[in-house]
């Protein structure tokens with residue numbers, strides 16, 4: 001019997017969200033901008049990894065920003081752990097932000113080049129935990145080890161890390177407060193294949209140990225099929241596919257989904273075995 005999903009199982013609910021970006025400034029006479037998101041509804045369950053794919057400009061990062069509480073949607077609601085993110089009080093919002101973290105694509109621009117790894121990873125701890133200096137050093141050392149770096153790396157500056165290592169520092173910062181949901185916006189795209197594979201298995205391990213949920217925004221359908229429980233596809237601001245299991249996506253008739261899938265199908269139809 002399929003499991004009946006209760007509302008309490010839901011980490012995130014996006015309800016009929018539409019969005020248009022406002023005018024650039026008061027001199028902008030371009031009129032109302034066309035919607036970049038139209039009537040998007042989706043959920044992420046506790047401990048679930050949802051892959052979000054789609055062509056460039058489809059609206060993935062915009063939806064990510066709305067989910068993170070950074071861009072108020074023109075219409076619709078975002079409920080994180082049952083609370084409406086855009087109606088929450090300031091103190092409730094502070095609590096929600098703690099449970100909601102993000103890792104962006106460009107690991108170098110995500111950090112202050114003048115801060116050490118210890119300061120970068122320690123920033124959320126400074127904001128929320130106020131540990132003693134000794135405890136903070138210990139926690140930062142443990143976080144570095146969790147992401148496959150060494151406690152000695154704490155004193156290094158961003159330019160002293162490789163891209164893959166610095167992205168691990170960013171992941172350590174994102175998990176420092178043991179959040180409930182991490183938005184990963186193209187977080188592994190700029191890494192080489194070896195580092196991509198390593199970070200994917202790190203994300204899977206962290207999910208297993210903390211019961212984390214992920215919104216995994218990517219262009220890489222293979223990576224999404226590797227770590228995601230469910231895949232959603234956007235096209236020109238619309239959600240055109242949302243399903244679990246790899247067979248559904250392979251069989252979808254939507255042109256945007258077919259285009260994504262064709263990038264991984266063997267050329268000859270007889271060699272096309274459903275994934276999963």
Ligand SMILES: Nc1ncnc2c1ncn2[C@@H]1O[C@H](COP(=O)(O)OP(=O)(O)OP(=O)(O)O)[C@@H](O)[C@H]1O
Nearest residue numbers: 021022036054055056057058059060061062063219
């Ligand atoms: N701050 C902004 N102001 C105005 N328009 C924006 C802004 N950010 C994004 N857009 C527009 O919204 C649309 C969706 O952009 P978005 O960045 O969400 O796409 P995306 O799916 O993440 O694309 P990519 O795969 O290239 O990262 C695009 O047409 C983009 O030009």
Ligand SMILES: [Mg+2]
Nearest residue numbers: 060061062185
């Ligand atoms: Mg984007």
